[in-house]
Amino acid sequence: MRPSSKNIILIGFMGVGKTTIGKELARLLQREFVDLDQAIEADANQTVLEIFQNEGEEAFRKRENTKFMELFESDNRIISFGGGAFLQSDIQKVSLEDGIVVFLDISFPLWLKRLPSLIADRPVLQNKNHEEIRTLFVSRREVYLKGHHTLNTDHMSPIQIADNIAKTILQA
Numbered sequence: 275m276r277p278s279s280k281n282i283i284l285i286g287f288m289g290v291g292k293t294t295i296g297k298e299l300a301r302l303l304q305r306e307f308v309d310l311d312q313a314i315e316a317d318a319n320q321t322v323l324e325i326f327q328n329e330g331e332e333a334f335r336k337r338e339n340t341k342f343m344e345l346f347e348s349d350n351r352i353i354s355f356g357g358g359a360f361l362q363s364d365i366q367k368v369s370l371e372d373g374i375v376v377f378l379d380i381s382f383p384l385w386l387k388r389l390p391s392l393i394a395d396r397p398v399l400q401n402k403n404h405e406e407i408r409t410l411f412v413s414r415r416e417v418y419l420k421g422h423h424t425l426n427t428d429h430m431s432p433i434q435i436a437d438n439i440a441k442t443i444l445q446a
């Protein structure tokens with residue numbers, strides 16, 4: 275079956291592996307890889323953390339929206355979102371209408387083991403206790419489930435996950 279040329283979008287909670295797996299998937303499908311956070315950082319010449327600190331979250335969300343709309347003018351891409359991008363209603367609408375949206379899921383106890391390595395760079399996780407993070411995880415999961423495909427990533431390597439995504443999309 276001929277793979278569609280639609281952009282493939284990876285969504286999911288912070289640290290689930292969207293960036294890492296997106297690179298593998300792009301290699302596998304021989305497509306251009308774009309990471310939305312990294313594209314915003316390159317434009318702003320600041321890290322995501324610095325944008326949050328210097329300009330605030332609202333300004334970051336505006337940058338995220340503008341960059342997404344710009345990226346979506348071309349197809350055939352693998353686009354890894356930041357954890358909050360799919361929460362924006364117009365980004366969600368365009369992604370679902372014109373792209374293939376893959377939700378990378380993970381069980382919370384497994385995700386929690388990654389928290390120490392994530393906290394320094396993810397402003398949304400800072401100043402929250404585990405219960406507050408769990409509440410955010412659960413409420414965002416409901417939104418991510420609107421994606422076209424859901425893949426549980428527990429106990430799989432990034433290469434195995436990318437392989438599964440490729441098979442899921444080719445079979446769809």
Ligand SMILES: Nc1ncnc2c1ncn2[C@@H]1O[C@H](COP(=O)(O)OP(=O)(O)OP(=O)(O)O)[C@@H](O)[C@H]1O
Binds near residue numbers: 354355356435
């Ligand atoms: N399947 C996996 N198994 C174990 N570790 C993983 C897996 N996928 C990613 N990781 C690790 O988890 C960390 C976060 O991964 P990554 O930056 O790709 O997440 P992300 O979903 O892009 O996060 P964000 O939403 O903040 O951009 C990295 O250290 C990465 O090496």
Ligand SMILES: O=C(O)C1=C[C@@H](O)[C@@H](O)[C@H](O)C1
Binds near residue numbers: 288357395398
């Ligand atoms: O989940 C979020 O809201 C975020 C996730 C990161 O990828 C960055 O986009 C930023 O830190 C916000």
Ligand SMILES: [Mg+2]
Binds near residue numbers: 292293294311354355
């Ligand atoms: Mg990322």
